[in-house]
Amino acid sequence: MGKTPGQKAARVKDFKMSESEILRKIAVIFVTDVVGFSTLMAQNEELTLRSFRSCKEILDNLFEEHSGRIFNTAGDSVLAEFPSAVSAVICAVEFQKLIKARNASVPNAAQMQFRIGLNMGDVIIEGTNLYGDGVNVAARLEALSQAGGVCLSKSIHDFVSQKVDLGFQDIGAQQVKNTNVHAFDVSIGGLAPRQIAPTPPAIEPVEAGAPPSIAVLPFKNMSTDAEQEYFADGVTEDIISHLALWKTFPVVSRNSSFSVKGLSLTASEISDKLNARYLVEGSIRKAGNKVRISASLTDALKDRTIWSERWDRPLDDIFEVQDEISIAVARAIDPEIRRQSRENTELSKPESLTAWDLYLQALQKYHRRDAPEGILSLCDQAIQASVNFLDPYLLKCKVLLRERFKPHNRERRAELSAQIFEIASYVVGKEASNAGALAMMASYYFQLNDLDNARHYAHEAFGINPNNSAATRALSLTEAYAGNIELAYDYFLKTQALDPSEWREWPQFEVSLLMVLGRMNEALDKITRAVENDPENNLLLGFKVAALGNLDRLADAQQGLEAFLQLRPDVTSLADYAPLLPDFVVEAVLQGMQKAGLKQ
Template identity: 40%
Template sequence: MKRRLSAILAADMVGYSRLMATDEEGTLSRLKRLRGEIIDPEIEKAGGEIIKLTGDGMLVLFDSIVAAVDAAVSIQEALTAAEANTPPDTRIGFRIGLHIGDVILDGGDIYGDGVNIAARLEAQAENGGVMLSDDAFRQVRGKTVLTFTDLGELTLKNIPHPIRAHKVNLGPQVANVIETLTGAKPEIPAKPSVAVLPFDNMSADREQEYFADGITEDIITELSRFPELMIIARNSTFAYKGRAVDLREVSRDLGVRFIVEGSVRRAGKRVRVTAQLIDAASGSHLWAERYDRDLEDIFALQEEITRGIVASVAPQIELAEIGRVLGGRDVDFSSYDLALKASAQADEALRLGSHELLATSAETAAQAIEGDRRCALAYDIRTHAHLYMYLYRWGGDPDKALLEARNCIEKLFDIGTSDPRAYTRRGLVLHFLGERDRSLGNLRRAIELNPNYAYGLIMLAWAESLDGFSEEAVEHAKLGLRLSPRERESVLSHAYLALAQASFATGDNIETQKWARLAIQMHPRAPIRRALMISTCGFTGDLDEAQER
């Protein structure tokens, strides 16, 4: 007998006996075709080894759990697409369970608790779904753009202790197989859902089709880095390629609230890319941009345009969601909607200089957490509120507010997160606790997880400007402004403040005054901006402006 630590994939065909009873030869023929064209090649590509086959299932071992999860998702997406035109009552679908653990190989067979757990998780998965144990999830977290739903502890047959499980959040084409079988449309989820339709190639040159498709795929991939968004998989949205579509119909078919669409047109050595973000329910255009560029390095151009689109779309969606919540009447707020309301209250509190409204924001966020302990936005806003209570010395005990901010953000990490927003907020808290190295480490980790996160870049620049990294601060602040020039004023003001502080540190008084002036315009009630301007005016002799500030 040979022991081996492995990633274990257990797969089982749904409704095998029923389909065999209905059409034995046809079912076997289709199953063999799907295995030969999809299942086995995807396993081989990911480095998997099929250890055991049954009539309707298999056990597969991988050296990497990340590779196993990627293979499982690819299989489910490809199977769903392949069976899309098959009558619903005869479609072939699989459930997949994943675990990482010790297994025993003996004479071509496989044994052990790891195998049993993977098999029991598979039995709990949805048709077309992928479920994995907490042990597997901890190894995958932060190493994939996929998102997951925590299912809590499950009692599994013949497993002596409860097993915590997680479901992979797949696009509607895969995750809603059951709804498809019953003919029901997928419901629009609570958190923002986005479909990126294939960009149209408006050029006479058909080779630009690849460029248009590449931009679309990159936008889908990069938007998937934002955990607060649900992004529809490529296989689902590319079904609309080359078709004139009604966006409201797309919204209903895919279960999304927002749609990104665009076009590519080449003329000589120039290329024009247009993109727009649409609220599918109302049909209103929330954001639009045009990019005119020289077509020199096509890959660098594709990356530049993708980053610009992605970094602009994410904050515009958040603003639209806040507007939706604030404009609603008699709404039964979900935890997510409560968190959005808390975010709006916090912004308004800082704009007005209202201690009472900021405290209300913290309480609203606490209500959201009570409803969903994994609501990352609620933890973020509650931490944000307490952090500013400390900064502005509001309330009876500002130092206690800073400790409350730390406790709140650490609770989010206790339940497990790879959210760049959480790393950014923890970095800010650690900065004020005097743990500057850990602070910068967390802020930089946020950008590693999502290089398109404009707010994270701006707050990293702010911290770097205070910690002596002036050159890096200027680079990151300007990149944040370029990526998301339409951010909220409270965010833009921090970019200008970072640039002012970095310029002040290098002795460039003219640049300091320029950026400090913009920072004050954006956030007039924040005292540090005025103090910086007054100090600089002392060096330049601009006493009238110093008096004005």
């Protein structure tokens, strides 16, 4: 078996890339060409070139408006990259609409039609040009596109479908030039939908060692009004969508889940039919301007309910309530399945452990703060058992990130950063819409002080899954360093609610935000507890001294300063201390330290 990305990266000693090394990034690729260009050229070369230039001018103007950058052209083909999947889709649709309007105003011989393919994926950078799978898939989608149409990869669709007011047609897995691509057409006015032969929903076999699958069954409409069925179905579909964002567990598709609607089947029979161990069931009752929604989670293998909840809400905004409930259900179910699976794993014999079991053991050790070697070993075993199971890769990134901040690893930071980047890049290459991997890319660029790229990847991750704690953590950090402190604190609180363990390595970060926001009493309370847990940590003690100084508790501040200077005798002035602090908190900390008596 080949080496994993982490094993390869372990050879990296100096992370400053030489010019000979391959540079990669995640990019949104836009590819278009003219339908039947060769035929048009053969019929009237001069007219065809004039028409193409006219159309190209329209495209150039749209690229400028939506921040598209052309990186290659070949005859009638144009390849461009975009900073945003949403911008690329809007640009593509506007272009097709403008070309349609142009065609209506010129003679038949001067009319042109274009195909467009869009993909988000890993690309190789060479000068101003881009290569690699991300570009190749976009080119294949362009070949698959209808004349006058826009064809998207699943990675683009999943990212933009909830952000743009457009319709999409799922045309399924398509074989194009020996490559299987799951594609979607954008519904554009005047363009007939493709005729796809209806097929019964396919139930995917569960890969050995993969996490257990979950099926969200159609919620029952308990209202007397049969027309409220749409509301129950809408909530069900939203819960499926939100659960799928976690990418922790395989989620049975909407078509498959709805195939059991109205059937009298036991939980065990539904589980067998859908290949799903866990079932989410629920009911919705609307009365007047109120709605009651109940949901439960069943372990079909053991035939027992392991979680249930009920919500009562006013129906001031039906869609807002629908979204709130679906997110709440998804957020509650994810950790519940983790807990249940971990309990099952603890009862398993070592020789029967699957990739999922090994990953859960590694995750438990990670949360217990066990030695990194044991956690990484379990992750590698999980990867060897199921190379396409991506969670162990991301857990390795978290372990390496934690290690990077430990003082004794100061000399290894470049090496650890290299490993994080290579593993995260590998996962993004496998699954471009993986929020956890994109959040790790943000962390990597943050470590390099590349704030623009760090914010870009953090926002990409958050856009894919706003309930991914690594994404909200990355946003909190990057927005703080960008000077958006209130926004950073909002993301901090969101991260804390999703997974408090994300901030255990950085107790001073919340204190920094509170100090800059002027909430000194809260900052002092937080930092005092942190210092009690780690009294030899000079960074924490320095923040406590600053908080005391800012609160004009000068006797306590001066006493704390003496203890701080014993730990850091090299800091003899404010000028010595300033370079050790994050930029956004320098002013607040130095002000407090000056009051405590630290000289300028």
